[in-house]
Amino acid sequence: MYTAAFTRHLIDWQKQSGRHDLPWQNTRDAYRVWLSEIMLQQTQVTTVIPYYQRFLARFPDVAALAAAPADDVLAHWAGLGYYARARNLHRCAQAIVTVHGGKFPNSPALLAELPGIGRSTAAAIAAFAYGTRAAILDGNVKRVLCRQFAIEGFPGSAAVERQLWALAESLLPECDIEAYTQGLMDLGATCCTRSKPDCTACPVAADCRARQQQRQHELPWPKPRAAQPERSAFFLLIDDGQQLLLERRPPSGLWGGLLVPPEGDPAAVLAGLGLQAEECRNLPAIRHVFTHFKLQLTPVWCRVRPTPGVAEDSRVWIAHRALANAGVPTPFRKLFAERYGQPAADTPD
Ligand code: SF4
Known part of the structure; x- marks a missing residue:
């Protein structure tokens, strides 16, 4: 089946050629997974790595982070930008300690109720920390899916986003959710990049509609310009x-x-x-x-x-x-x- 081929090729490629040595990989520690996912929102991997390591050295677990003064947390975040993420990180750690007994829930729905954790981040944490079968849909994944399946329309619009969530869920594998989720991330970060997709190295190029139609640079649609006053x-x-x-x-x-x-x-x-x-x-x-x-x-x-x-x-x-x-x-x-x-x-x- 078409969609199964996409999922299978991506998993095989991730296992053979994907990224395996990032500091937050090869662990089931939900605290580390969560910390990396929050840091990686809007920030590149190479920027995140030293921050992640310094942050972990100072706050080795969720209890240490929850107990730390807010200023200390912000000081260790300084330079990463988007400081609302740091404030939410601290509030989330406190909620984990006070509401969840110090343990991150394994349900994406419960995770998504915590400060700073959206639906896609919740799915990634659940997949990497607990092997939970849940779909991610961040900006990179939207780009991959829009190109692969020639999805028309601006992906930030409610209707297209609904369509993309349904597609993302339909593509989930029965097993290997970690490799699949990481594969989607790796593909968006290394092959199916915004401006110069490297289709020759892409594991799902054979069935890619954008590549077949030579429309890689038209998809996904850009944000429509606001009507001029x-x-x-x-x-x-x-x-x-x-x-x-x-x-x-x-x-x-x-x-x-x-x-x-x-x-x-x-x-x-x-x-x-x-x-x-x-x-x-x-x-x-x-x-x-x-x-x-x-x-x-x-x-x-x-x-x-x-x-x-x-x-x-x-x-x-x-x-x-x-x-x-x-x-x-x-x-x-x-x-x-x-x-x-x-x-x-x-x-x-
Ligand atoms: S073939 Fe090219 S456009 Fe299609 S998913 Fe792969 S990298 Fe992206």
């Missing part, structure tokens, strides 16, 4: 018949340092400038896309009498014919070109 704003083309009034934006922020028509509620902007418009008219709105948001800008053309008094350092009257050379952002450059016949040219967004 949309803003809208009025910009006043205050026009005295020969010139337009522009304002220089502050040096940082949107259009920093560029000249832009005054922005805001038309009546309020005109009142603030002490101007009265003879005529005001909304022009067609312009949509402009920035990196993090979309802007719908509505130009409002306002005819005013010539009023030189409103110009100052950050506010200038620009002759229609000179607008082409003014440092204005692209949407206004195009608008001015259409309205005042100036050639459009590349300017900053």
